[in-house]
Amino acid sequence: MIINVSGISQGTTRLAGQLAARDLQLDSRGVRLISPVSIDAKIVKMGLDVYVDAAIDAVMELECSRCLERFTWQLRSRLQALYVPAAEKGVHSTADGECSCYHENTIDLAENIRILIASELPRKPLCRDDCPGLCPRCGKPLSDGPCLCPPPETGYRPFDGLKLE
Numbered sequence: 001m002i003i004n005v006s007g008i009s010q011g012t013t014r015l016a017g018q019l020a021a022r023d024l025q026l027d028s029r030g031v032r033l034i035s036p037v038s039i040d041a042k043i044v045k046m047g048l049d050v051y052v053d054a055a056i057d058a059v060m061e062l063e064c065s066r067c068l069e070r071f072t073w074q075l076r077s078r079l080q081a082l083y084v085p086a087a088e089k090g091v092h093s094t095a096d097g098e099c100s101c102y103h104e105n106t107i108d109l110a111e112n113i114r115i116l117i118a119s120e121l122p123r124k125p126l127c128r129d130d131c132p133g134l135c136p137r138c139g140k141p142l143s144d145g146p147c148l149c150p151p152p153e154t155g156y157r158p159f160d161g162l163k164l165e
């Protein structure tokens with residue numbers, strides 16, 4: 001999503017837009033974007049500085065780190081960034097953590113949104129919190145119910161010798 005700085009007036013402007021998967025280059029490491037990322041931004045222009053406060057929504061498909069099933073995951077986040085003209089910061093720095101620079105009157109939100117989404121992705125995605133994972137012997141997903149493997153050996157079996165008359 002591109003903001004043309006000279007095209008917006010001083011003060012607050014609202015802008016809504018979308019980013020497609022190809023704009024973000026996120027489709028790696030088992031992550032897939034199902035819907036475009038939707039952006040609802042409040043933009044405050046003060047002189048040449050532009051403050052962006054945007055709600056970010058996306059539906060993604062991730063791979064469960066236990067059972068390897070794919071599942072949908074809803075991302076809701078918020079981008080808050082101050083953009084200043086590049087000349088004020090020197091040409092070589094593009095982002096220093098406090099503010100980002102823009103060039104030639106053009107702010108492209110994609111880079112900061114890509115960083116934001118990458119930081120929000122779960123390190124160990126789980127299809128559900130109590131996902132039982134895969135059977136270590138046959139590899140069957142245990143979320144479908146128990147597999148046919150014998151139960152694991154345990155040292156304590158108080159009822160094994162019990163006979164019902």
Ligand SMILES: [Zn+2]
Nearest residue numbers: 064067127131
């Ligand atoms: Zn799972």
Ligand SMILES: [Zn+2]
Nearest residue numbers: 135138147149
């Ligand atoms: Zn099994």
